[in-house]
Amino acid sequence: MGMNEVCSWLKEHDRFAVMGHVSPDGDSYGSTLAMCMALRNAGKQAFVLADPVPHLYAFLPGQDMICRLENCPFEPEAVIHLDIASPDRAAYALAKPLPSLLIDHHQTNAGFDDVMLIDASASSAGEILMRLFEHAGAAIDRDMAACLFTSISTDTGSFQFSNTTAETMRYIGVLIDTGLDISRLSTLIFRRRTLARTRLTGEVLTDMFVSEDGKITVGSISLSMMEKYGAVHADTETIVNYLVEVEGVCMAALLEEGEDSVKVSLRSNEGYNAAEVAVSFGGGGHMLAAGATLHDTTLASAEEMVKKALRKAVG
Ligand code: AMP
Ligand code: MN
Ligand code: MN
Numbered sequence: 001m002g003m004n005e006v007c008s009w010l011k012e013h014d015r016f017a018v019m020g021h022v023s024p025d026g027d028s029y030g031s032t033l034a035m036c037m038a039l040r041n042a043g044k045q046a047f048v049l050a051d052p053v054p055h056l057y058a059f060l061p062g063q064d065m066i067c068r069l070e071n072c073p074f075e076p077e078a079v080i081h082l083d084i085a086s087p088d089r090a091a092y093a094l095a096k097p098l099p100s101l102l103i104d105h106h107q108t109n110a111g112f113d114d115v116m117l118i119d120a121s122a123s124s125a126g127e128i129l130m131r132l133f134e135h136a137g138a139a140i141d142r143d144m145a146a147c148l149f150t151s152i153s154t155d156t157g158s159f160q161f162s163n164t165t166a167e168t169m170r171y172i173g174v175l176i177d178t179g180l181d182i183s184r185l186s187t188l189i190f191r192r193r194t195l196a197r198t199r200l201t202g203e204v205l206t207d208m209f210v211s212e213d214g215k216i217t218v219g220s221i222s223l224s225m226m227e228k229y230g231a232v233h234a235d236t237e238t239i240v241n242y243l244v245e246v247e248g249v250c251m252a253a254l255l256e257e258g259e260d261s262v263k264v265s266l267r268s269n270e271g272y273n274a275a276e277v278a279v280s281f282g283g284g285g286h287m288l289a290a291g292a293t294l295h296d297t298t299l300a301s302a303e304e305m306v307k308k309a310l311r312k313a314v315g
Contacts, residue, residue: 003131006101006132007135009114010039012099014045017046018036019048019049020083021083025237026057026151026189030148033060033065033147034151035080037143048062048065049069049072055232056234059188060147061143076098078100079101081103082104083103102118103129103132105121106118123163126148126155127167130174141178145178145179159172193235196230197229200229204219214246215248217244218243218252219239220303221257222257250272251268251269251310262294262297262298263291264278264283264291266285267289277313
C-alpha cells in the first residue's frame with residue numbers, strides 16, 4: 001500500500017493510540033513518540049501506549065504522552081502499530097479491534113493491519129516515518145527530530161550497519177537542520193552506560209560459550225544476574241553485539257531469562273541469516289539481527305536448543 005492511502009487513513013481518524021513492540025528498543029520508543037507528536041501537531045488526539053521509558057532513553061522528549069492501557073486519557077478510535085514484526089509482538093492487545101495502521105521494516109513481517117506500510121529496505125520504522133512526513137508535508141520540529149534520530153541511529157548501530165543508505169543519511173541531514181545536537185544524543189545512546197550495565201556486560205562476555213571452531217558464541221543472562229547488578233532489560237540490549245564482533249564468529253546469540261520465558265537475540269555476520277534461525281523458533285527479524293521468545297523452557301535447555309540451531313545454520 002502506498003503513502004497516499006496511509007495519508008487518507010490518517011485524515012479519516014481523530015483519536016489515536018500509537019504503540020510499538022514488547023521489550024521496546026530505541027526504534028520502538030522513538031518512532032511511536034515521533035508519530036504521536038506529528039498527529040498532535042496536525043490537530044489530532046493521540047497517546048503512546050508503552051511502559052515508561054528506561055534510563056537509557058531518559059533524554060527522549062514527549063514522555064508525558066506515554067500511558068498504559070489502564071490509564072489512557074481517552075478512548076481511541078484507531079490504532080497505529082510501529083516497528084512490530086508480528087501481532088504477538090505488539091506492546092498491548094486492545095480489548096476490541098479498531099481500524100489499524102501498521103508501519104514496519106522487518107523482512108519477516110507478514111502484515112496484520114487494515115492499512116500497511118512495510119518496507120524491509122528501510123533502516124528503521126523511524127526512517128519510514130520520515131518518508132511519510134516528507135510525503136505529507138508535515139514539519140519536523142526539534143523534539144520530533146530527537147525521537148527520529150534515536151529510532152534511526154539505534155537500528156543502524158550508529159550508522160554502521162548495512163541498512164544505512166544514502167537516503168538514511170539524507171534524512172539525518174534533515175534532522176540536523178532542525179538544530180538537533182546529534183553529538184550529545186549519540187553520546188547518551190552509545191557512549192554512556194550505567195555501572196550495572198557495564199558490569200553485567202563483563203560477566204556475560206567472561207562466561208560466554210564459544211564453539212570449538214570459533215564460529216558461534218552464546219551468552220546468557222539469568223534473572224539472578226540481573227538482580228545481582230540491579231540491571232533492567234534495556235541494559236542488556238547491546239551486549240549481543242560484542243558476541244558477534246568476536247573475530248571469526250559467524251552467528252551469535254544472547255539469551256535473557258524472563259519470569260516465564262527466555263528472550264533470544266540473534267546476530268550474524270554477512271553471509272549468515274539470523275532471521276531464518278529466529279523464524280525456526282517462532283520469532284522473526286532481519287537478516288543480520290533477529291530474535292525470538294521461547295516459552296515453557298529453562299535457560300539451560302534454551303541454551304542447548306539455540307546452540308544446536310546455530311550449529312545447523314553455520315554449518
Ligand atoms: P533484538 O535482539 O531484541 O534487538 O531484536 C533484533 C531484531 O529481531 C529486531 O528487529 C526485533 O524486532 C526482532 N525480534 C526480536 N524478537 C522477536 C520476536 N520474538 N519475534 C519477531 N521478531 C523479533
Ligand atoms: Mn525494534
Ligand atoms: Mn526497528
